[in-house]
Amino acid sequence: MKKIAALFSWLILAGMLVSSLLCAGKTLSIEVNRLILLAGTILWFVTAPLWMKRSS
Amino acid sequence: MSDNKKHLIEPVEEFEREPVPERCTRGLRSFLGMFAGEHVAGTELLIGPLFVVHGVSAFDLLAGLLVGNLLAVLTWTYVTAPIAVKHRLTLYFQLEKIGGASLVKIYNLANGVLWCCVAAAMIYVSATAVAWPLGMTMPGLNDWLPSGLGLSLIVFGTGLLFAYLAARGYAALSHFANIAAPWMVVMFAVFGIASLPELGIASFSDFWRVANESIWPGQVQPGRIKFTFWHVMFFSWFGNMAWHWGMGDLSIFRFAKKSSYGFASAAGMFFGHYMAWICAGLLYAVQIHRNSADVAITPASLVFGIAGWAGIILVFIAGWTTANPIIYRAGLAFQSLHPRWTRFHVTLAAGVVASVVGIFPGLCSKFLDVAALYGLALCPMGAVIFADHYFMKKFGMVDFYAERAGLRNWWPPLAAWLLALAACVVMNKVAGVQIFFLGLPGWFAAGVLYLVMSKFAQRRLADGGFKV
Numbered sequence: 001m002k003k004i005a006a007l008f009s010w011l012i013l014a015g016m017l018v019s020s021l022l023c024a025g026k027t028l029s030i031e032v033n034r035l036i037l038l039a040g041t042i043l044w045f046v047t048a049p050l051w052m053k054r055s056s
Numbered sequence: 057m058s059d060n061k062k063h064l065i066e067p068v069e070e071f072e073r074e075p076v077p078e079r080c081t082r083g084l085r086s087f088l089g090m091f092a093g094e095h096v097a098g099t100e101l102l103i104g105p106l107f108v109v110h111g112v113s114a115f116d117l118l119a120g121l122l123v124g125n126l127l128a129v130l131t132w133t134y135v136t137a138p139i140a141v142k143h144r145l146t147l148y149f150q151l152e153k154i155g156g157a158s159l160v161k162i163y164n165l166a167n168g169v170l171w172c173c174v175a176a177a178m179i180y181v182s183a184t185a186v187a188w189p190l191g192m193t194m195p196g197l198n199d200w201l202p203s204g205l206g207l208s209l210i211v212f213g214t215g216l217l218f219a220y221l222a223a224r225g226y227a228a229l230s231h232f233a234n235i236a237a238p239w240m241v242v243m244f245a246v247f248g249i250a251s252l253p254e255l256g257i258a259s260f261s262d263f264w265r266v267a268n269e270s271i272w273p274g275q276v277q278p279g280r281i282k283f284t285f286w287h288v289m290f291f292s293w294f295g296n297m298a299w300h301w302g303m304g305d306l307s308i309f310r311f312a313k314k315s316s317y318g319f320a321s322a323a324g325m326f327f328g329h330y331m332a333w334i335c336a337g338l339l340y341a342v343q344i345h346r347n348s349a350d351v352a353i354t355p356a357s358l359v360f361g362i363a364g365w366a367g368i369i370l371v372f373i374a375g376w377t378t379a380n381p382i383i384y385r386a387g388l389a390f391q392s393l394h395p396r397w398t399r400f401h402v403t404l405a406a407g408v409v410a411s412v413v414g415i416f417p418g419l420c421s422k423f424l425d426v427a428a429l430y431g432l433a434l435c436p437m438g439a440v441i442f443a444d445h446y447f448m449k450k451f452g453m454v455d456f457y458a459e460r461a462g463l464r465n466w467w468p469p470l471a472a473w474l475l476a477l478a479a480c481v482v483m484n485k486v487a488g489v490q491i492f493f494l495g496l497p498g499w500f501a502a503g504v505l506y507l508v509m510s511k512f513a514q515r516r517l518a519d520g521g522f523k524v
Contacts, residue, residue: 013242020249024257033250034364037243041366044239052235 005050012047016040071310072388073395075144081313087320089234090308090381095296095324096240096332098181098375101355102423103295103329104336109197109351110283110424111276114267120288121333125325127293131300132309133318136438139445140309147306148392151437154444155469156458161393162470163437168389170298170430172406175382176414177423179218181355182375183211183414185368188356197351198279200418208415215414218376219407222383223400229380236373241327243363243370248335250362254342271341277351287492291424292329294495297431301499302438307388308381353421383407428491435495436476436502440469443503451507453514468509476502 019036022028028036071080107117143150148167151160187210188194193203202208222229252258257266276282299305300321309317339358343350346361355375359367387403413419419426448455458466480498483489489497 013238016242016246017249020246023250024252026253030250030254030362031364034366037246037363037366038369041239041243041369045235048235048239052231 002051005047009044009047009051012040012043071144072146072391072399073149076310080311082311083313084317084320086234087308087312087317088323089237091321091324092233092237092241092327094233094378094381095321095328096237096244096374097328097378098178098355098371099378099423100244100328100332100374101181101336101339101358101371102177102353102420103427104333104338105340105353105358106421106424107283107288107333108272108337108340109277109353110280110287111274112272112283112288113274114264114272116283116285117272117288117337118334120285121292121330124289124292125329127289128296128300128329129319129322129325131293132305132321133316135442136300136303136305137309137312137315137318139303139441140306141312141315142445143306144310145306146310146388146392147303147437147441148388150303150306150441151469152392153456153459154440154466156464156466158464159458159466159470163473164389164392167298167304167434168386168406169409170433171382171386171389172410173413173419173426174430175218175379175386175407175410176215176412176416177420177426178375178379178382179215179410179414180211180375180417180420182218182372182379183207183214184354184356185372185375186210186214188354188360189368194352194354194357195417195421197277197353197421198418199421200416202415202417211414212411214375215379215407215411218379219383219404219411221376222380222387222407223403229377229384233377233380236377240370240374240377241331243366244327244332244335247359247362247367248331248338251335251338251342254362255338255345270345271337281490287490290492290495291428292325292333294431294492295329295427297495297499298434298438300438301495302431302435303441304385304434304438306441307385379410383410386410425491428495432480432491432495432498433477435499436473437469439476439499439501439503440472440506443506447507448510451511453507453510457510457514466513468506468513471509472502472506475505 016037019028019033023030023033071077145153148160148164151163184194187207190206192206194207195203202211255266255270257263294301309315336358339362340353342361343358355371356368359371363370383403383406386406387399390406391397391399391402444455454460457463476498479501480494483494483497484491
């Protein structure tokens with residue numbers, strides 16, 4: 001379960017980078033990119049604590 | 057008092073006055089997260105634009121940052137971390153062993169106050185993420201006073217929140233920094249990438265032309281000095297001088313299993329101080345591209361145009377993850393003034409001081425000078441620790457002299473610090489050496505002065521039959 005959450009988290013970050021690259025290439029508008037970044041941010045903070053262990 | 061409440065106010069065991077035991081050391085990932093979280097920070101959104109304000113050229117910026125950050129990583133790895141891992145003590149307790157409790161109190165007071173000033177800038181950056189979306193008037197580039205009561209209250213409230221979280225201890229802040237760090241790195245990269253089309257950059261060849269013409273055109277804003285390669289290199293090397301040359305990160309690296317973990321600082325230097333400063337410069341260029349009269353540096357406003365609400369969240373969290381360890385360190389500094397004070401309460405008090413200072417935006421518009429001054433003021437004591445660790449026995453002297461001799465006041469460390477700072481003031485005022493270049497001469501002066509004065513003072517005591 002943790003591995004799936006971790007994989008999902010990294011994919012979210014990769015997606016944020018890809019959407020910005022598409023924005024830089026003018027394939028994606030800046031408004032859509034902003035929405036993707038917000039969604040990615042929320043999903044990161046939901047999923048990352050599931051697999052990032054707390055130090056003792 | 058309920059158990060829950062007791063848990064909140066009781067001090068957390070952080071080994072303030074004893075070596076960190078081997079079983080409590082941390083792995084490399086903890087340091088990577090800590091450095092990435094701490095140095096990919098809200099203040100990068102001030103520093104990147106301030107380089108532009110100081111009229112740096114594209115080559116000077118990119119090359120200066122590369123060399124300066126590399127030197128910073130090497131300093132952490134080969135100067136700071138070996139001493140931290142050898143003794144596993146906080147900076148403050150180690151200084152107490154060298155200079156005695158009373159003398160070190162003066163240094164710790166200065167240390168804590170300066171760290172509060174740096175934390176104040178972080179708090180201000182985060183507060184803009186709350187105030188700017190509410191439509192509050194933000195200060196101009198050269199304003200020293202707050203632009204309104206609302207902004208002041210938001211800065212103060214933000215600071216109190218950060219202070220409480222810092223007071224909870226290292227583990228809590230390390231965990232949050234670890235979670236946020238990868239996202240922050242990606243967000244700064246996003247700022248840079250998504251800025252490119254607005255600046256008319258469609259290829260690598262476009263980048264160099266636009267970088268020289270529009271991003272870092274080399275035009276100095278009124279009232280600022282012109283920055284060259286050397287300014288950028290020394291600033292990026294010495295921007296964190298208090299932590300590496302000045303040994304502030306003894307408090308962090310005492311938890312490291314090996315001194316080679318000093319290389320973890322590269323995560324902060326190259327993702328933060330290299331990439332993030334460049335990307336923040338791109339954001340500022342976009343702002344000026346849209347409105348050439350808008351030269352104010354308001355982090356929330358800078359990022360919103362490119363990244364929207366995700367950018368606003370970044371500004372808040374990036375300030376938070378940086379302010380946390382700095383307020384924590386300031387708390388350790390103040391606690392050493394009176395060891396019976398709990399670190400929790402002292403850290404809260406440090407946070408309140410930082411919150412009040414953060415209300416004044418002039419601190420942020422002059423942040424390059426503030427960062428250089430803070431490094432310069434604290435680094436001579438790092439030279440004293442370095443000299444004590446490597447040269448005392450070699451030159452026939454006793455290390456940790458105050459502790460071994462049972463002295464509360466041992467004057468050579470404080471005298472070396474004050475004389476080195478006085479020499480820096482003379483170099484600045486008489487010879488006109490800018491503050492960005494004074495760090496290294498000040499550090500070496502303090503080390504040499506400490507050794508010479510120790511030789512004189514220890515011999516005098518030995519001649520009087522004093523043995524340790």
